[in-house]
Amino acid sequence: MIQQTKFGEKMKSMKKVRIKDVAEKAEVSTATVSHVINGNKYVSEKIKSKVNKVLKELNYQPNSAARSLRSTKTNTIGFIIPINSEDTAKSFFMSIAEGIEEKLTSRGYNLILSNSKEDPEQELNLIKMFNTKVDGLILAPTNENFKSINETINHNFQIVMIDRLPIGYKGDYVLVDNFQGTYDGINELIKSGFKKIGFLSSGLGITTFNDKFEVNKELSNNRIYVNPNNERFQAYKVALSDNNISFNPDYVLFGESSFQAGYDLAKQLISKEVDAIFIANNIMTMGSIKFIQEQKLKIPDDIGIIGYDNSDWTEIISPPLSAIKQPAFEIGVQAAELILNKIQNPTSDCQHIKLKTENLKRSSY
Amino acid sequence: MIQQTKFGEKMKSMKKVRIKDVAEKAEVSTATVSHVINGNKYVSEKIKSKVNKVLKELNYQPNSAARSLRSTKTNTIGFIIPINSEDTAKSFFMSIAEGIEEKLTSRGYNLILSNSKEDPEQELNLIKMFNTKVDGLILAPTNENFKSINETINHNFQIVMIDRLPIGYKGDYVLVDNFQGTYDGINELIKSGFKKIGFLSSGLGITTFNDKFEVNKELSNNRIYVNPNNERFQAYKVALSDNNISFNPDYVLFGESSFQAGYDLAKQLISKEVDAIFIANNIMTMGSIKFIQEQKLKIPDDIGIIGYDNSDWTEIISPPLSAIKQPAFEIGVQAAELILNKIQNPTSDCQHIKLKTENLKRSSY
DNA sequence: ATCACTAAGTTAATCGATTAACTTATCATT
DNA sequence: AATGATAAGTTAATCGATTAACTTAGTGAT
Known part of the structure; x- marks a missing residue:
């Protein structure tokens, strides 16, 4: 059942506001605005509040492409799940995704989700796709051998495995x-x-x-x-x-x-x-x-x-x-934690986490 | 249960290859390489195959931040689901996500997933976050009034609603x-x-x-x-x-x-x-x-x-x-279809899709 | 031979934010 | 008064790909 309507002509096409616009209106340099936003250089209270005011007035939203390009950080984590059609693992991985998402959001990161469908080939394609898109990858692997995975990773991002482990993998993981x-x-x-x-x-x-x-x-x-x-x-x-x-x-x-x-x-x-x-x-x-x-x-x-x-x-x-x-949700939380830590400190030791299951005794035995 | 191991020293830090590297090795200009990759200007077969060869040799992967910045397209679609903790709607929305993901992947798009947790405030935050990150947003709304949503959208991206409809919304949607x-x-x-x-x-x-x-x-x-x-x-x-x-x-x-x-x-x-x-x-x-x-x-x-x-x-x-x-999966597929169409042709008429439910008669009445 | 046109590539400006390097003013120390 | 150190901002290069505008060679019509 499909209907159609006219709509959308009147988009109040407010042109996007750039850091330059903010700088001009606040009568400072773009650098200063950037410093205020990112807090990585000291800015006097007076200027800071002036800039913040303009930031709100213009409803400024930093362009993440520009930001990523320059800083080589995407603030995005990839997550590859392996689900083929009828699998009820769906709900398991969804709970993991929730856990990841919760942790990431609280730290200002985004989650990109993809499905390998338990197809090793597809998995490698996705990994390749992610190369320039993410700072880290959480992977429930379907390739059994780490070698092929390792070869397609550009090593521009960190990786954490969950649920399963391919042979030869020594990095961070969260298992049950x-x-x-x-x-x-x-x-x-x-x-x-x-x-x-x-x-x-x-x-x-x-x-x-x-x-x-x-x-x-x-x-x-x-x-x-x-x-x-x-x-x-x-x-x-x-x-x-x-x-x-x-x-x-x-x-x-x-x-x-x-x-x-x-x-x-x-x-x-x-x-x-x-x-x-x-x-x-x-x-x-x-x-x-x-x-x-x-x-x-x-x-x-x-x-x-x-x-x-x-x-x-x-x-x-x-x-x-x-x-x-x-503990699906917890797997997600821990995996997100690991990957964020690794991003912050790439040379830190690898963490190997195993979470306990819970034994629910009911009436079937 | 946590273990730690040494690892990760030997990252074969192959420096990332840029379009410039490809151009040099293939002895053409970066423009030509770009034209070969995107196929939007005619390039002779001879040069095309030479470039393609180098592309493979170097395993070139375009930097998506640079690409997005210049072309103002992110090739990414956002999806906001509304799930609070114990809800079994989890599996419903996960199936939708699968449908979306399948369609998007086949068209070279990525999916960013977020959860509003049925919190209207959080929903608005996420929408704001998405402003510079996506070309389109698929939303299962929790705000009841479109006004507040509309105000936080920069109109830099297209939107498609699914499952529910806020009051006053006239754009594309897919419902059951x-x-x-x-x-x-x-x-x-x-x-x-x-x-x-x-x-x-x-x-x-x-x-x-x-x-x-x-x-x-x-x-x-x-x-x-x-x-x-x-x-x-x-x-x-x-x-x-x-x-x-x-x-x-x-x-x-x-x-x-x-x-x-x-x-x-x-x-x-x-x-x-x-x-x-x-x-x-x-x-x-x-x-x-x-x-x-x-x-x-x-x-x-x-x-x-x-x-x-x-x-x-x-x-x-x-x-x-x-x-x-x-028909959860189908909702996802259709929603993805709509948003991709809208991105390709922003002034096209809005589509209003209603999908039929299936009545499964078993033995409980 | 001249002109117009096309075909196939190249040059260089550009997107918007970050950040190293620099300037200028202020202040303390000797 | 001269020196150095620090504080607070600014300038301008830079990330990597896209693309409008331009060049150059080749073709064909008159």
Whole structure:
């Protein structure tokens, strides 16, 4: 339904006011005006207030292109999220974006948002685009190897990784401690009496797929953080092992991150008579729940469930779903903090932050 | 959990390559390079390919600040969303952002995202910030009156409103036809035999609150689109009236947009013995469902439900929830389209777009 | 041969703010 | 009184790309 109207002729095309206009009206030099605005050189109170008055009168707004060009600072941070269509990670990354935005705004920075759609190629294009546009980049990477990323960065800006880590990356990052959250969750499941615990997840990174079936306790203490899914899987194995439950590869299924995959894989897993399922991602949890409800299986009597990522819906289904909650907003805040620090002090040590998950015990196990 | 490592010393500080560097290496003038890049003046094939080769060799990336400064185009669009903390509108606006981003990227534009947090003051600040930073602004407004917005716009950029409309605004916009969706929903409810239909919503705009209890058929055809909640409420009244059901003010409750309010108001409404509820917003729907489940009321036997905004969870609760789905992604695409058109042709007629909702009939009525 | 016109490039002014280098006035010190 | 130091502002170069105005060579018509 489309309508059209005439409009817009009468824009009171007030020509933009430049620093020169302010300077003239205040009877000072442009330099002085600049000093007043940026406060980086001492200006007498008398002049300062005179300039400020004119600034308000003319409603002056500095031209950010000119400013950036001269000062080589853009006052802008880029954020690349990896979301493909139906993913519910949408809400996770949106919360992160909120956290970032909040911190940035309070420090006079802007946020440019782009979506790599989980496409490594597209990610590199975006990084290239950002080269002259931002002072820093917050990246939830989809390229698995840092090398290709590193090559397209001009090093005109700082970078902070979140949520995942490409191989070979040593810089700043903010992650969630997926290991601990999962480990605790599996433990709880076992304590509640479940023995045949299934594990459902979306794909591991290719690079870590080979150690998929290798239960390795050492790994848990000194592990290379690459892919959250992998961490969760490792934690699953270690938790089983720590409880003297043998690892059964049949109880582990990986699929794409989708509702349908969750549905299908839950079906498979249940046909293998698991008595509980740990589902390492939100949208797959939804698919699984759908299947379970269709089969009229009772949670937690027939099957115990823990989901990852506390979405709003988890507490209104019946029974309310136990879940591992990631501190999304906080990730954003911390990432923004890191990048701003790094911009201010580029040679400072890199910070590696891991945030704790929250274990929401409800009634599904 | 925080760690620190040494890193970052060895930045291969390749100094940034300027158009001048390209020109020198290709043995042409900077003007020619610019012409090749932007294709706005004819350049011979021979020179063109020579320049392109150098462009690639040096991995030249134009400095966008310089470009913007000279050409007065930023190639950037601003987007202001209104989200306060717990709102699930988060996912709605995120989908819109995706739509916008997709369209913009395909046309070489960037998206700057900010959050007004439903604070009119903050909104004006952001608009002011955007003045020199964007070529266009997509706004989900929170100020109810266009006057204040209009005053802070420098008219250096184009504007497109989405989702809501402030009073007095005549420019481009993309809305959802909330009236039709709600009207149809209420009708369906009535057809299914429900008679005492409650209506739950978050606040109307102040400016439209006064006609709250006035059932007015004319309004439905030639109405002033201001606030989605108001539209939904009007549709509710008209649908009742069209079905010869008298309007009972007791069955209508407004509250803040929160889980708790949804819970509390559903409780109130049910105590008044309504047999169905239309809930005009997502988070309140969740609260209501929670209450209904706690009371062990059967949907749809004890109470019929239609919710607004199809969130992912609506199909996995039992029974799956009927819902009015807004075409969020499409809103974004259209809004981006409008603003790009307007930028290309500023004197073109304003477009007023209303998108249809989708009525998802499931098993909750 | 002359003139008009076009085609293909180049020169240099320009966008608006920042900032290093400079000026001038004022004041304290010896 | 001479010197140096400091305070408060100003001048003008500069960031990198775009683009109006200009040059120069080549073509064709008369």
